[in-house]
Amino acid sequence: MLAQHSDEEYRKFSAGLLPGAKPLMGVRLPRLRQIAKNIVNDRENKRKWQDETAVYDGEYEDIYFEETMLRGMLIGYGTAKKDISCEEGLACLKSFIPHIDNWSVCDSFCNSFTFANRHRGEVWTFIQPYLYSDQEYAVRVALILLLAQFLRYDTDNKKIARNRKVVMCDLNNSFPNQELSVWTRARYPYLERILAALNRPYGQGYYAQMAAAWLMAETFVCFPYESSQMLTGNCAMDVWTYNKALQKIRESRNPDQAVKDYMKKLKKW
Numbered sequence: 372m373l374a375q376h377s378d379e380e381y382r383k384f385s386a387g388l389l390p391g392a393k394p395l396m397g398v399r400l401p402r403l404r405q406i407a408k409n410i411v412n413d414r415e416n417k418r419k420w421q422d423e424t425a426v427y428d429g430e431y432e433d434i435y436f437e438e439t440m441l442r443g444m445l446i447g448y449g450t451a452k453k454d455i456s457c458e459e460g461l462a463c464l465k466s467f468i469p470h471i472d473n474w475s476v477c478d479s480f481c482n483s484f485t486f487a488n489r490h491r492g493e494v495w496t497f498i499q500p501y502l503y504s505d506q507e508y509a510v511r512v513a514l515i516l517l518l519a520q521f522l523r524y525d526t527d528n529k530k531i532a533r534n535r536k537v538v539m540c541d542l543n544n545s546f547p548n549q550e551l552s553v554w555t556r557a558r559y560p561y562l563e564r565i566l567a568a569l570n571r572p573y574g575q576g577y578y579a580q581m582a583a584a585w586l587m588a589e590t591f592v593c594f595p596y597e598s599s600q601m602l603t604g605n606c607a608m609d610v611w612t613y614n615k616a617l618q619k620i621r622e623s624r625n626p627d628q629a630v631k632d633y634m635k636k637l638k639k640w
Contacts, residue, residue: 373437376402392473393436400479403437407444411452420449424463433470440476443467447483457493460486464494468501471508474578478515487520488528495521495561502568507576514582517568518589521561531559533592537626539633542599552596562594566601572609580612587612588619592626602637610639 373396382397389395411420424442433439446467450460464484471477487494494516501513523531534541541548556563569587573580587608591598606613617638621631 372406373398373435373441376406389436389473389475392475393433393439395436398437400440403441404444407441407448410445411448420445424449424467436473436476439470439472440479443471443476443480444483447480447485450484450486453489455486457490460490461493461497464497468509468512471512473508474511474581477508477511477578481512481515481519484516484520487516488524491521491524491528491561495564505575507579510573510575510579511582514568514579514586517561517565518582518586522565522586522590523593524561525558526560531593533589534595534625537592537595537630539627539629541595542630542633544600548596555594555597559594562590562597565590566597570601570607572607573612574609580609580615583608583612584615584619587616588623591616591620592623595626595630614638 376398378397378399380397381399382395385397386392386395407420410423413419416422424445433442446463449455450463464486467480471480498513498516501509504510504513523533525531565586569583569590573583587598587602591602602613602616608616617634620626620634626634
């Protein structure tokens, strides 16, 4: 099925973006998503998506990048169905994580794994060992799940928008900001936990470090006061990840120039 949708030019282009990944067939992501949705929504066989992903039994390995990507999409869309129990969803997550070996599969899967919206507490507990793993992509999966499925959700399970503008007064350690922060931390129960998870060295590899920097930058845009308190306090992030987070904040369109200049001054040498 996948071979029917391969595109040689797209394969050549994508291969340069995915160093170390499995060989590519050249199937575009929108096509992969449509294939996954068709399988998950098969009315004649509602469990077909589970049959397609059940081959992860330790005896089979994907040959092509698109196979792994499709399995991640099947799990993401399949576990989103309300008839999937918490145990089934976590089992799918557990079986798939060891097969993630590149940033593209990781990030696509994490964004599609909306199962976490129904079982956020259980998923949080489940990913803790992965957050502190010594495996590069295990750490990245956990961090991108925090970014995609935890960071911007409040106690009512509603997703907030990112701040359109971040200015210096948002960072000041003033009484109004302190007072607002009490409400913010109560309203967004995973904010404090995410900052605590980020506040450590990341030595598992480049893609884990980049995920931590990306998550830190997004946390800053959404919660500038709380994030700046961590960055300017006794921040325990390793120097490379810390500086990369500052760089990503500066590259964002949301902070104004004064904030970007301030972030530049925080760089460690």
